[in-house]
Amino acid sequence: MSRFAHSLAAPYALDALEGAERVRFERHLEGCARCAAEVRALSEDTVRLARSTATPAPPALRERVLSAVRTTAQEPAPARGPVPRRSAGHVRPRLLLVPFATVTAAAALVVAALFAVRAHQTQDELDTARDRAREIAHVLAAADARATRAADARGRGVAVVASVSRGRAVVTLSGYGEPPGDRVRQLWLMRPGAEPRSLGLFDGDTPLIASGLSRFATSLAVTVEPGGGSDRPTTEPVVQLALESVGFGE
Amino acid sequence: MEADELLELVAGGDQKAFEELYGLVSGPVFGLVRRVVRDPAQSEEVAQEVLLELWRSAARFDPRRGSALSWILTVAHRRAVDRVRSARAAGERERREARRAHQPAFDQVSEEVEAGLEREWVRRCLDRLTALQRQSVTLAYYDGYTYREVAERLRLPLGTVKTRMRDGLGRLRDCLGGAA
Structure with a gap:
């Protein structure tokens, strides 16, 4: 079987297998490193055949595609091991989005983090905490409040409860511990066609309340920045979360 | 920026990056689809599906398996081949080909316009293959026939x-x- 399957590498690279045969060969590829390498090499050849046919696309096609993109939702990234990056030595975890069935679970997380009482809190700190609790309660109470979270394989992640009508989101990090040195974790709003906008700095695991979110907000990102935060992200996000499942981006 | 970097931004929902990516890959995608599908209206339809799929499934791109352009053209080729095969199965292609016999062939027209270096180079290299090698490769890749066909x-x-x-x-x- 292996030898027979191996001889299908060229027809496969040319897309010259029938549906069922293609599926069988793809299954074979998963366990045959040599075949996978050969297919990769042959595919670079077929790409040359492809590129040589380049023709300007009709202008009307551009309009149709770009306007469709504005109203088309994207699929979340598939679960997959870390992707090696050519430019940098570190890896960015690909996250699996796990929409919560209800707001309650995320709300519990937010509240637990909020009421993690620290010793020697001053009156000011307590006041701040109370104000924050009130703001959070308002987001949770919104009729359109929805929750989502993303977690990586090590259980580190971010939970969000958001309300489009109030333009607010409560964002909680968990499992990351303190950032190294005097560095801070900064929350960013990512919007199509615009620079990331800072939504504030995280203070440990205390929830951060992001306000002024337009309904076009597409995703949130968290980066590690020098103390005091940055005007724009200077590192790769440690975590990113699409806001589509909580009603934004449309 | 290169297609690889752009695709990563597109996966994060960046529409500006998608516009830039469109500028880079729409020509290769449309040219390839048109070469395989041939019918102008159907080619536009398939190219539109492919380009929109890029937006939708950008997160599926795995840089460990090759370059972004290679992935994009692989997707485009597969869609084009699928379309040609189902049209062929429905007997449409034969009828269209009969109609087209009375029109100037697309390939002649486009080759006059697009005498790109890459095109010329590939053509010369295809000429160096034996007739059976060339026909085996081009019947499959450019005409969408299975190796059995x-x-x-x-x-x-x-x-x-x-x-x-x-x-x-x-x-x-x-x-x-x-x-x-």
Whole structure:
């Protein structure tokens, strides 16, 4: 079987297998490193055949595609091991989005983090905490409040409860511990066609309340920045979360 | 920016990056789809599906498996081939081909406009293959025939066609060599 399957590498690279045969060969590829390498090499050849046919696309096609993109939702990234990056030595975890069935679970997380009482809190700190609790309660109470979270394989992640009508989101990090040195974790709003906008700095695991979110907000990102935060992200996000499942981006 | 970087931004929902990516890949995608599908209206339809799929499934791109352009053109080719095969199964293609016999062939027109270096180089290299190697490769890749259909059309045993395909692509690679 292996030898027979191996001889299908060229027809496969040319897309010259029938549906069922293609599926069988793809299954074979998963366990045959040599075949996978050969297919990769042959595919670079077929790409040359492809590129040589380049023709300007009709202008009307551009309009149709770009306007469709504005109203088309994207699929979340598939679960997959870390992707090696050519430019940098570190890896960015690909996250699996796990929409919560209800707001309650995320709300519990937010509240637990909020009421993690620290010793020697001053009156000011307590006041701040109370104000924050009130703001959070308002987001949770919104009729359109929805929750989502993303977690990586090590259980580190971010939970969000958001309300489009109030333009607010409560964002909680968990499992990351303190950032190294005097560095801070900064929350960013990512919007199509615009620079990331800072939504504030995280203070440990205390929830951060992001306000002024337009309904076009597409995703949130968290980066590690020098103390005091940055005007724009200077590192790769440690975590990113699409806001589509909580009603934004449309 | 290159397609690889843009695709990563697109996966994060960046529409500006998508516009830039469109500028880079729409020509190769449309040209390839049109070469395989041939019918202008259907080619536009398939190219639109492919380009929109890029937006939707950008997160599926795995840089460990090759370059972004290679992935994009692989997706485009597969969609084009699927369309041609289902049209062929429905007998539409034969009827369209009969109609087109009375129109100027698309390939002649486009080749006058697009005498790109890459096109010229690939054509020369294809000319260096043996006739059976060239036909095996182009009937499959540009006309969307399965290797079984290629074997029938060329009246060759299946094993021979597979070998011609592999040798044809190998010789093509040697000829194209460092010409980027």
